[in-house]
Amino acid sequence: MPKRLPVFRLIALLEGVSYMLLLFIATPIKYLYEDPQYVKLLGMPHGLLFIAYVVMAVLIAPDMKWSTRSLWIVLIASVIPFGTFYIDKNYLKKKHA
Incomplete structure (x- = not known):
């Protein structure tokens, strides 16, 4: 198992969760209730992740x-909702579990 794999899997999980929170909680609150504080709160950590x-x-x-091609799939998955979870299951977990 590559030494960096556990770190990458953790980053992928956190990035995916932060993206879901940003898309499905913070953004609707911003536009429905005109309250941008959650987008501001989650935006920077998500960007860093x-x-x-x-x-x-x-x-x-x-x-x-x-x-x-595989690297591009892994990279593109980071901008697709739930993409990092797919990558973890199909590219990270099954080969080195």
Whole structure:
């Protein structure tokens, strides 16, 4: 198992959860109740987790022996709702559990 894999899996989980909170809780509150505080509160941590996810994906790709196509799938998944959970199940967990 690559040494960075547990860290990447944790970042992927946190990034996915922060994205869900931002999309399905903070954003509706912002527009329905005109209260942007939750978007402000969650925006920065989510942005940092997103950047960490992308950097870790690029760093871990050689250890995981991902093709260029697989790396792009992993990267694109970070902008799709629930995408990081799919990546964890299909690209991270099954090969090195």
